Amino acid sequence: MNQSWLVDVAVPVPLPGALSYRVPEPLCDTVAAGYRVQVPFRGKTLWGIVMSDAYIGSRAGVRDLIYVDSQRRLLQPDIVELVSFAAHYYQAPLGEVVKLALPPGSLSANPSCYSLTPAGSNWSQLHPNRLESRLLRSLVRPMSRNAWELAAQSDLTYTQLRAWEDAGWIVLDRPDRRHAIPKVDVVEMTDAGRSADVPARALKQRQVMEFLQSGGPKTVREVNAHIEGGSATFSALIEKGWIHRFQLDESEFDVASAQRNQSTLVMTAEQQAAFAFLASKLQAGGFTPCLLYGVTGSGKTEVYLNAIERCLDQGKQALFLVPEISLTPMMNRRIQARFGQRLAILHSAFGKNKRVREWARVMDGTVDVVLGARSAVFAPLPQLGLIIVDEEHDGSYKQGDGVRYHARSLAMVRAHRAGIPIVLGSATPSLESWYLAQTGKIQLLTLAERANQKPLPEVQIIDMREEFKRQRKRALFSKALIDHMDKAVENGNQVMVLLNRRGYHSFMMCRKCGDVLMCNQCEVTLTYHKDQHRLRCHYCDAQKAVPSSCPACSESASVLQFFGEGTQQVEAALQTRYGCEVVDRLDRDRLSAKHTHHSILERFRAGRTRILVGTQMIAKGHDFPNVTVVGILNADMSLRVPDLRCAESTFQLITQVAGRSGRGELPGHVVVQTYMPEHYSIQLASIHDYLGFAKREMHYRERLFYPPYAHLVHVIVKNRDRDKALQEIKWLARELSMSKQGTKLVVLGPSPAPLAKVKNIFRFQILIKSDQRAWMHELVHRVVASGIESRVLQLGDVVVDVDPVQFS
Template identity: 45%
Template structure:
């Protein structure tokens, strides 16, 4: 990557020489006279060539003539590719902190002042003012001449976070996330290296920002799985943050309304220091949550994606000019295409997974290998013409809304509508400006949004993640429901939440209804203890894949047998078994999981296994080892 350069024009003449040069010009050289007059009045040393031509309406020929005569000169000037160039950020002043906020802020600043690499878990209910604590603690750290890193879990959260930090700290903020172009990333990185930025806001990889004098690291929504990288190097941003904090003698703040069980367990054992914010700002009430049993809706012949309660409440909001957020944890038009006569489901030829139908392209797509194909007119298995779309995607819900409430203005926010650069920010700005009544989206809208006019949140299907083969599925459901509920009634207007579910009696939904994190934590810890899962055990997942299934089975069985001879009696090896998605890109996948409390030699044993299979890996065998995995499928 290189610096971006721009062609500029400069004038080497003194004011007197410029005046004389204009008098010496022939009368018909009007463009040249215009150029010299411009340089006589401008205070700029360098004027971009493009700007000069556009502003004065002169040709390149006229500029070239003056350059040839030594009156003007061309030069190359380095340009910073600022992703937020041209945007005005209105300066904000620090807000008065509540007693709880002040106590938390004082603890963080004391650790920063004393140079203690302490890890704080800031557990605050949604809307309790965690961001203001971040801003004020960073302001103090900057006054001491130090720097700060702020991590956010998703690109969609970055625009609002960037706005808050730029409004408070101006140009001292650099931004790092994957939606920037390579050139913008390069220039933001150089801005940090040149010490022009003291605060970095960004996603996971921003933890590596080249600061030399770190005073504070903040990880917002610390429970999010996106902080763990799923391919090599498989680091967790939290672990890197704690390591950097020790090196720079500065505190780390992990903030969340729904901390991960591992983090909260560490806080109860005093490994982390717990800071709690139990009330919302201005003592605003938590939104009322209504759980709707969708089985009852089906019995009442309601086959739409919306319960009657949710539809009524959306219409009420429209009448009152208030806004609604609707969460659906999927993208695309329909989940899968199935024959109603024989039950045949159209699957990807390269992966053991059904294809997802996308209406915009009228094609079915595999979200693992990218394979695309048209929807068959007849069932490939029984030749029936009754081949239909099943499941619900964001596109389909948008269509249903248009039929049920045609007057509602809807903004859809999912992977398909946010592909273009800056799309997240444009869509959220439109919603903030009141250009839509309903924001319909996937997980990306569940967190971080803070709009005063949102008074209703609807979760269309709370069960999407509940029954995945993953020990964290209940925790993730609780977190998602709590986070999305927290988007409602954050300011003056009171909020309401409607959660639609086919299993409303599940404990994660019950606790989310009551906004009871501590109750959920106790219940889930019992489940984890029973199943020997984190935080009671550590996990390591070994995954082997190859185009020949026999080779995969043989390899992973040998690996599991070897490890059983090396591990202690308290450790557990589960498997080998086929992975949940047993084939991706024509490669068969098998896995085994190691559960252990203390295995000091495990790291070396795994290294020796990788070395042993080096030749096989060069021939196409893939072995991946994930310590503390976040995705088990």
């Protein structure tokens, strides 16, 4: 068999590895790992990414590359390696992992377009009888290669196309490279406006002028967030010459606004000590993993920013990972204020155009700091010198579907391979990170006091069983919480109320026959949403009208009753007591419209709303100095789910949301309502005792052989045929159990998954535990592969979740 130049290519299909393709002679000088190529695949043409440099070899049935996009290497060599590692470690399709590391549309079927340049048009007119001229003239408008071949009635070879590109006659362009920079509507006070005497009767105009007087230009959205209907006054104010309205590039305005509002902070002694350690490691170089454990409000962000500045002073770049960018606008502004146009923000929740534009800025080398959520761990930073993982305990870093990777783990791998420091920060560190710190595998840095020297909030636990006896009914709010909320609102302060369940009621039940209304496609209850007056499934999003009679016993609607509380019900109850204008809600149901969450948070920051109700979103790193009261409803809710981390997540959630209180001049007070007041996670969270909680929980984990003392792999088999799914999972459990070979390996199950049916697909699970991670991973991979090869398992039926965080 003849030998030739080959490359390995990852294509966006669910295959475990790369495919080999032959490199045609004209392409040999242009292809290398990280470049985008077009390849034939099962009768189609796909875009893929080269995962290896060209090598000499021979393969039967190998086909040729079609095209190499040599304008830009999309993946740096270190990212190619990181992607390969992630695909292998998480047992995920290589092409799917590659897509995570690229801007949207990079591997889509959207074809490249060829355009005729003026030089090409001139040449074809000067040589009208040449074959090349006829082919060029057929390019009457930008067309894909296939469309051009049809128009020209001729096959176009790669050699021809490359020669014409080199001659400047044609240009290759992809639609995802053309994106206009978005604009924002801005209003600013004029010189005449600064000296204007606004009539007292023109209340709205006066409010707008006072708002514009502080801090420079404002967006129309900001004005409306602070002053209801404020934009309605613009025409009159413009006509008087007191303000003018114009547009700015969105990124330019964001940076300018952040820098205007920047304040200089002086680090405390604890912050200085933590920064000094990081600065010394940045100077020395080398892989240094650190855990920055600091109580809520201790100023971890200031330590991060100073460390990043020191990193940049050394000519390096920094990567700053956060769990939810869109929910922490104040942190974003603070980072923008410090680094200006040197900062790029990468986040999958942003629109496609913005994501592509920001990613291109990073690739072009005009950016020194990348701020991003989970997928930003793949950001192309060739001079990376520091990685920050803020709120490292947050479950958002672990992807729950598709490629089930953990960004914190990949950040550690990337830092190790790059030989640079990495900082994991949290007020409630994950027990995995805490264990590494306690065993000396990572450096522990501690911030034990709040940066403003204010005390942590007082936490009061309310036993709702006793409250039921006192009120003689099941109540949403305890008397203690109502008293504290009344006082806060009366004094002009603010309140945050957390209930980690959205909707109005959590289920509907017939009081005659006991039937609970379930989703027809999923084995879960339907949640009632009052604003739509409909029942919705929070897993498949199926919806149905509220029935007029019981579907099971046909009894009239009078026997149907709603049970369970959700954030909508809490919001409605608080609006009844305090008024609609002072109560707002932040949960997933409110995030459908663009900028909705920004408006909600801006109104709360401006003081237009006094009470903010929400799910765990309101616990994520917000800093509202005027919040003096936090209420946590059904604090034991997460203790009632089948999850080995239920106590840890309960402690973290209570501690994090409690930390939103008392961050300003006034002390904070937290009311925790629970039916399990004696549980250690709630008791220890109430006295802010992370060390005590970690010690007790680690003892439990060690005894039951759970992380951090064991490594886990969670395998789910799913199929529309229940018997087929059960047969497959039993085969897997049997094969794995027979492969122990004296090694400490535990196979739990099979059993129905916590969500036993979703979208009419039945789901069964096994959980595998071992203290030998690499061996266990290889065993699972080998058994699953053999099952698929022997057709005992179907490829799409098996989901392997390495290092699972949540079980569903």
